[in-house]
Amino acid sequence: MEYVGEGVVTLFLCGDVMTGRGVDQILPHPGDPRLREPQIGDASAYVRLAERVAGRIPRPAGFGWPWGDALGVLGHFAPTARLINLETSITGSGDFAPAKAVHYRMSPANIACVAAVRPDACVLANNHVLDFGPTGLLDTLDTLAGAGLRAVGAGRDVRSARRPALIEAGDGRRVIVVACGTQSSGIPPGWAATEDRPGVDFLPDLSDRAADSLAGRLRQAKRPGDVAIASIHWGSNWGYGVPGDQIRFAHRLIDGGADLVHGHSSHHPRPLELYHGRLVLYGCGDCIDDYEGITAHQNYRHDLRLLYFAAVDPATGMLAGLRMAPMKTSKMRLRHAPAADSRWLAALLQRISRRFGTRVECEPDGMLTVRPAPRPAGQPMPGSG
Numbered sequence: 001m002e003y004v005g006e007g008v009v010t011l012f013l014c015g016d017v018m019t020g021r022g023v024d025q026i027l028p029h030p031g032d033p034r035l036r037e038p039q040i041g042d043a044s045a046y047v048r049l050a051e052r053v054a055g056r057i058p059r060p061a062g063f064g065w066p067w068g069d070a071l072g073v074l075g076h077f078a079p080t081a082r083l084i085n086l087e088t089s090i091t092g093s094g095d096f097a098p099a100k101a102v103h104y105r106m107s108p109a110n111i112a113c114v115a116a117v118r119p120d121a122c123v124l125a126n127n128h129v130l131d132f133g134p135t136g137l138l139d140t141l142d143t144l145a146g147a148g149l150r151a152v153g154a155g156r157d158v159r160s161a162r163r164p165a166l167i168e169a170g171d172g173r174r175v176i177v178v179a180c181g182t183q184s185s186g187i188p189p190g191w192a193a194t195e196d197r198p199g200v201d202f203l204p205d206l207s208d209r210a211a212d213s214l215a216g217r218l219r220q221a222k223r224p225g226d227v228a229i230a231s232i233h234w235g236s237n238w239g240y241g242v243p244g245d246q247i248r249f250a251h252r253l254i255d256g257g258a259d260l261v262h263g264h265s266s267h268h269p270r271p272l273e274l275y276h277g278r279l280v281l282y283g284c285g286d287c288i289d290d291y292e293g294i295t296a297h298q299n300y301r302h303d304l305r306l307l308y309f310a311a312v313d314p315a316t317g318m319l320a321g322l323r324m325a326p327m328k329t330s331k332m333r334l335r336h337a338p339a340a341d342s343r344w345l346a347a348l349l350q351r352i353s354r355r356f357g358t359r360v361e362c363e364p365d366g367m368l369t370v371r372p373a374p375r376p377a378g379q380p381m382p383g384s385g
Contacts, residue, residue, distance in 0.1 A: 008311040008320045009169050009227045012079040015264040015284030015305075018128070019066065019113050020088035020104035022046030022290030023332055028060040031107030036096050047332070049293030054331045061332075063112040066288045068333035070307055073325045074117065077309050081167045081175040083231065084287070085264045086114060086122040086129075091139035093132040099188075103131040108143040115147050121165040123179040125153030125200045126233040126265070127186035134198045153179025153231065154193065154200045161193035161201040164221045173225040173314050178217055181233035182206065185265040203232070206249040215256025222257060225314045231262040235270075235283060238297055240352040242271055242282045250280045259317035260310065267291070268300045269349060273356035274372055277318035279310055292329055301348075303329050304341055306368070324349075324368040342366040 021043045024031055033043040040046070051057055064071055074082070088104040090111060096103050106113070114122065122144060130137050137154060144151050155161035167175040180201040181187045193199030203210055218228040230253050234246060250261045254275050261280040263270070270283030287305055294302075307325040312318070326337035326345050337345070346362035353360060361369050 007313070007315075009081070009173060009175060009314050010077065010079040011175065011227070011229075011260070011310045011312065012074060012077065012082040013262050013281065013284060013308040013310065014084055014287040015266075016087040016126070016286045016289065017084045017114070018087045018104055018286070018289040019110070020106040020128075022050065023066055023113075023288065024106040024110055026057050026059050026061045026065065026332060027063060027107070027110040027113055029107050029109035030060075031092055031105060031110075032094065034094075035103065037102060046290040046293070050290065050332050053293045057331045063110065064116040065333055066113060067117055069336050070325075070327060070334045071116065073307055077323075079309060080169045081120045082118060083121050083177060083229065083262065084117065084119045084123065085126060085231070085233065085284075086119075086124060087126045088128055089130065089132045089136040089140050090143045091132050091136040093136045093139060095133040095135055097131050097133055100131060104128045105132055105136065108139065111143050111147045114144075115149060119149060120167045120175070121150045121152045121177050123153045123177075123231045123233070123264075124151050125161075125179040125181040125187075125202075125231070127181065129154055129200060130191045137198050152177050153181070154198075156198050157195055158193040158199075158201075159195075161199060162217065164217065166221065169227065169314075171225070173227070174223070175227045175229065176218060176221050177229045177231055178214060179231040180214065184235050185233045187233065206234075206245040208248075208252055211249050211252035212256060215253050215258055219257040227259050227312050227314055227317065228257060229260045229262055230258045231264070233265050234263060235265050237265070237267050238300060239266070240270060246282060250282070251275055254278045254280070259312055260319075267297070267302055268304075269306055269345070271353040271356055272322075272349065272358055272370065273353065274319060274358060274370070277316070277372060279312075279319045279322060281308065284308060288334070290332060292332060301341075301344065304337060304345055305329060305334060306345065319370075319372050321372070322370040326366060326368060337366065339366055342368065
């Protein structure tokens with residue numbers, strides 16, 4: 001991150017990574033394609049939809065195929081820590097969760113697709129990790145562990161679901177991640193982990209009490225020089241508005257010790273904010289999925305994705321800089337977005353983030369940037385005193 005100086009902790013964050021269903025079918029070891037959706041009964045139909053739009057997709061594609069140009073971008077930035085929201089069950093189970101219209105699963109034999117991006121933590125507190133019941137969740141946990149990948153936000157019981165991920169960041173520093181999800185994102189309350197039941201770290205509401213409890217868990221784990229992240233699956237699939245309870249909750253988390261709020265669930269990016277100098281991503285949008293060729297909600301330009309690279313000052317927790325790499329999905333693969341699309345994304349983020357006073361710029365290289373406003377000499381840091 002050229003412009004942010006030395007001594008920062010760099011983070012890669014993205015939204016939903018859904019490597020199941022149609023994506024699973026193009027990988028080297030496709031699982032059972034059967035679905036129970038109202039209109040589609042075979043996952044391969046999603047591959048055909050994508051091929052109608054962009055042309056033939058190689059089958060089998062390599063494990064890194066869905067990530068495409070994103071792998072080179074990650075190699076360029078070489079972030080200290082990488083965090084994804086893994087929105088699929090990794091299982092061969094056929095135990096479809098009842099009362100759900102859509103179920104995502106990836107074959108455990110295709111775990112190398114997730115590992116290709118080398119995530120330091122995979123958030124599982126979302127509305128698809130139990131699509132195949134407790135067995136599917138346990139299979140997911142076992143598969144991730146077997147690949148040396150860390151899960152956060154779901155577990156075999158409530159204690160493990162709430163356990164923070166501790167990521168070494170060099171020089172004695174760490175990145176600390178807690179992850180949870182809300183019913184507004186589609187997580188059934190019955191998926192909440194308990195003392196004797198596997199599940200997700202479920203937020204029953206966005207009250208001050210819930211925020212204080214979550215922030216308290218971060219403070220308990222945090223040491224000087226650590227960077228603390230709250231990763232939350234919340235909100236609807238579509239729309240740019242941010243409800244007031246989400247804003248209050250995010251602010252309360254930061255006031256309570258979080259350095260960054262990593263929101264996800266919406267299928268497209270939502271506003272971003274600098275609150276007391278700390279970054280709040282209200283919705284990162286999708287990253288990997290099989291939605292190409294689905295024509296609904298095209299005005300949201302769902303084919304455009306963002307990779308977020310945040311630099312955080314570990315001494316203060318404040319954002320030193322944010323760069324976002326615009327990507328475009330084609331043939332179920334991420335490619336560099338054309339210049340016109342990068343400018344469209346910049347204008348969109350600028351417009352929807354205006355209420356938060358956030359300025360988004362498009363650089364000549366196509367990257368989108370957010371630079372914190374400099375403080376006048378002698379002015380204390382926000383939140384100090």
